[in-house]
Amino acid sequence: MAIKRLVMKFGGTSVGSGERIRGVAEIVKAHRARETVVVVSAMSTVTNQLVDVAQEAINGITEEDIKDFARRLKEKHARAIRVAVAREHQGPPLQEVERLSTELEKVLVGISYVGELTPRSMDYVLSFGERMSAPILSGALKSQGIESSWFSGYEAGIVTDSSFGKANPLWAKTNRKIKRVLGRRTERGEVPVVTGFVAGDEKGRITTLSRGGSDFSAAIIGSALKADEIWIWTDVDGVYTTDPRMVKQARTIDVISFAEAMELAYFGARVLHPKTIEPAMEKDIPVRVRNTFKPEHRGTLIVREQKKIKEIVKAVTVLDDCALLTISGVGMIGVPGVAARVFTALAAEKVNIMMISQGSSEVNISLVVEKGDLNRAIRTIKKTFPGKDIVKDVTYDKDIAVIAVIGAGMRGTKGVAARVFRAAADAGVNVLMIAQGSSEVNISFVVAAKDAKKGVVALHKEFIAE
Numbered sequence: 001m002a003i004k005r006l007v008m009k010f011g012g013t014s015v016g017s018g019e020r021i022r023g024v025a026e027i028v029k030a031h032r033a034r035e036t037v038v039v040v041s042a043m044s045t046v047t048n049q050l051v052d053v054a055q056e057a058i059n060g061i062t063e064e065d066i067k068d069f070a071r072r073l074k075e076k077h078a079r080a081i082r083v084a085v086a087r088e089h090q091g092p093p094l095q096e097v098e099r100l101s102t103e104l105e106k107v108l109v110g111i112s113y114v115g116e117l118t119p120r121s122m123d124y125v126l127s128f129g130e131r132m133s134a135p136i137l138s139g140a141l142k143s144q145g146i147e148s149s150w151f152s153g154y155e156a157g158i159v160t161d162s163s164f165g166k167a168n169p170l171w172a173k174t175n176r177k178i179k180r181v182l183g184r185r186t187e188r189g190e191v192p193v194v195t196g197f198v199a200g201d202e203k204g205r206i207t208t209l210s211r212g213g214s215d216f217s218a219a220i221i222g223s224a225l226k227a228d229e230i231w232i233w234t235d236v237d238g239v240y241t242t243d244p245r246m247v248k249q250a251r252t253i254d255v256i257s258f259a260e261a262m263e264l265a266y267f268g269a270r271v272l273h274p275k276t277i278e279p280a281m282e283k284d285i286p287v288r289v290r291n292t293f294k295p296e297h298r299g300t301l302i303v304r305e306q307k308k309i310k311e312i313v314k315a316v317t318v319l320d321d322c323a324l325l326t327i328s329g330v331g332m333i334g335v336p337g338v339a340a341r342v343f344t345a346l347a348a349e350k351v352n353i354m355m356i357s358q359g360s361s362e363v364n365i366s367l368v369v370e371k372g373d374l375n376r377a378i379r380t381i382k383k384t385f386p387g388k389d390i391v392k393d394v395t396y397d398k399d400i401a402v403i404a405v406i407g408a409g410m411r412g413t414k415g416v417a418a419r420v421f422r423a424a425a426d427a428g429v430n431v432l433m434i435a436q437g438s439s440e441v442n443i444s445f446v447v448a449a450k451d452a453k454k455g456v457v458a459l460h461k462e463f464i465a466e
């Protein structure tokens, strides 16, 4: 079946230089469908540099340093323009990059004067990466004879709540606006280039979708436009059986289900932002992960269901940006609703709970939360249970990692858990906590951070490849 409507997203390394941006434009030209939208990340390393400079701005860097930073960023992008964009199309992106670098300089000087970096101003600073790369790719497309203009995520229609740093789309508004803004252009045969990661709240203030969020931007747009497919172009051959940088035996997966891919992304496989799959799954839009540096490779296809499942375990992941929190007290025994109160209070404070386990003795409840949420979680629990009658202690461990073993083939296969924990034990990995989701698509467990790699290697070897 020919693809009529396609959303393609290109990650940071894929647009890491002028040469690469030119290569991306060629890929778009070769693969475009009748209606195509392109989503683009910041050039590689730029977002990290923006994080650093924003933090330095409140730690006393000089105005000179800020000017210097903005100038270097402008030059990096101007160089890319000169390589990727034909001379007759260089004007608009060059002017935009110039304008943005002046704006960035003012924002950073402002932050340094106030001496305070709020999540809102952080998002403003971070947005410059994508806002500078999008005009370049759009110009590169024009140079290939493709009609194109660029949009920020907000201009394209992504309206979010005001959770700066990890904003969520307001779906009804977003869907409507995207169709209006982008739909009209793609129908005319234009290829709009949209900044990934960057959106705006209802007041038009810049928000971001959390780090790595360009994948999510592509899924939001694909879902609003009811695309036939969403393609995530990145720097590896597809979704691997485990992080290829950590385990050299990792292999690409040909086909994987939405449910499996969702678990994989949620439990640390950086190749997909955790929120990418849900919108695609809801509209039943296949997602493909492909390599910009090897466009001939077919990559990984993510679909609703896989017809024949051979493998019991498809992938092993590790999540390390998390902490283990243990709430204990004999007072919890027999008091109904303690767990419910804990979860309600944490949900109200927007603490993301990754795993839960409660022993049958009820003396303690263990939770895994994102590291960034840990202090807020502790404060909330102490406030919810003042005194020592019910909850006596709240302890935590930041040096942990979660290993997840994922595969729809585990469903109904006996003895998988036993094999998982025997393999971990044989590798000398001590298991601190276990959780199995009710979907049976994953078994996840907590280990000491120092044991994480050893555990992943052992499990990959046990189930996937020597």
Ligand code: ADP
Pocket (backbone or CB within 6 Å): 010, 011, 012, 013, 014, 041, 212, 233, 234, 235, 236, 238, 239, 240, 241, 242, 243, 244, 245, 268, 269, 270, 271, 272, 315
């Ligand atoms: P992009 O900039 O294209 O969004 P990312 O760096 O965010 O790329 O994601 C791609 C990287 O994810 C790969 O280079 C790889 O190191 C890492 N990765 C971690 N786990 C996996 C996995 N299971 N499959 C593929 N890549 C993975």
Ligand code: ASP
Pocket (backbone or CB within 6 Å): 011, 012, 041, 042, 047, 048, 129, 196, 197, 210, 211, 212, 213, 214, 215
């Ligand atoms: N540029 C953003 C980041 O580095 C978003 C992305 O690349 O997906 O987090």
Ligand code: MG
Pocket (backbone or CB within 6 Å): 011, 212, 215, 270, 271, 272, 273
């Ligand atoms: Mg990414």
